[in-house]
Amino acid sequence: MSLLETKRLRKFFGDLHAVDDVDFLVQEGEVLALIGSNGAGKTTLVNVISGLLRSDGGQILFRGADVTRQPVHDRIRAGIARSFQIVNLFDHLTCFDNVSLSIFSREGKTSRLMSLANGDRAVRDEALEVLNQFGLESKRNILAGLLSQGERKLLDVAVAYALRPRLLFLDEPTSGVSTREKAPIMDIVSAVVRRERITAVIIEHDMDVVFGYSDRIVAMHQGAILAQGTPAEIRKNQQVSMTLIGAPSFD
């Protein structure tokens, strides 16, 4: 059984078929790259699966259960988490609080009114551990809004990761940062993903990142899946390279 399966999933914006009857599969344990030019429907697909947008048709099955109509917090509980292309953080909370909130939430402790958040040793240790994994431990008392763009991208992923999801969507984890910063960010993110054996779907434009970090690639075009396969197969696929970079080969 695959971890995630969509059946004829559909999202239309007026006449625009952003996601057009997509059958999308994610297997347990794989790191999958979702590629495609701007407007191909990658982010919309992730938005519908994660619950940010309602689908206009089709089904989303997660571990065999239908989550198509579930509210976001139920999907989070089921184990679907995501980061955001445009950084989405709690800017007036510290890095530490940004991450620890995910842990409190995962453990069902956010409804506690009469205990101090800082008094929870286990959560505190875990939050520091997560910050450490993302190279942000020294920034733990800094407000998220004051971080550099690269650090914000990392924290955005860390907040999603701290939920310990079964499936983690990473929407362009290196967009909006300088070319020089891209590789270090991807190294950190992929190290965590590989070490913890997280099933991940990465939306990415940078083909070096895509070929370097994924087990399998799904290429989208105009709301539909154009091709899928291993990095080696996609690299040789002329249809994909023509659509994406307008050249007969990626090399």
Place this chain on the structure above:
Amino acid sequence: MTGAAASVNGQSIKRALPLGLPFALVLLAVPWMVSPYQAYLLSTGLTYAIAGLGFNLLLGYTGLLSFGHAAYFGMGAYAVAFLVKYFHWSSMEVFLAAGVLAAAVTSALFGFICVRYTRIFFSILALALAQVLWSLALKFYWATGGSDGLRVPTPVLLGGMFAATEDKMDFLGGPYYYFVLVAFFVAVAVMWVIVNSPFGKALQAIRDNETRAEFVGVRVRRYRWIAFVVSGAFTGLAGALWVPANGLMTPDYLYWTFSGKIVFFAVLGGFRTFAGPILGAIVYNYLEYYAVASTVYWQFVVGAVLMFLVLAMPTGIVGAVGRLGLAFRRAD
């Protein structure tokens, strides 16, 4: 700005105590240092401060501006007035329990409707619902006494250990002052724990970024509603504490101008800090008292202060003092 914002979140007991303890000691000593009337005046400020604390759980911590908090202050006060009128109760402890309960029930109901919206829609809805209560209080004069109001005599404290003496002001500036002070300390401590609890962090997350809060699994609407009820209960406690000292409850305290006063407490002191609304409420109370005493155009004075605040001190008294402190430290 950011420094003030940080203090909303990163407060530890170690940081709060050196500031809070001297303040608490002064409050304890007040009845020995000033006239009973002055102590009574301060106790009014302290009850307002409890309302400000409750209000700011929504504005400062959840990001919801309520223009209708007079409803919960008023319900707390009316609950006391009704207990006196219909049941001839005089126990202050019962008054407080009834006031908190009445405000909590009202805010649970109103909040259930309001938290479906945010921003201006939330504010206006909160205002409208409070106005409904106000008009009911005016119309149902057989129960509320209409604009004449209901008299609330001086209560009995701690099951009769303290009751009103010959001179009412001796009582209000003495035992009653301490009663209010204890309630104030408890309210501050409870609210401080709430805003530093996992729940409080979740509220601040909702304030900062509602969408992301949802995506870490926070049930945004439900948490807003709980915050609304807690906020209403605190404000109701304030109303119940205030009304026996005032001696009279009229619909004026359900009217939107009183909601505006509660907003004023937070803006004056600074809604981005925990202490802001406390200080704002106490200062406002003095401001209004001395403005009323010195000129018939007192609303003009209060309005001018509000304008000055918005233009010159957008982070309120606490924010401005914090920045001054920072500037001094840098200058050293």
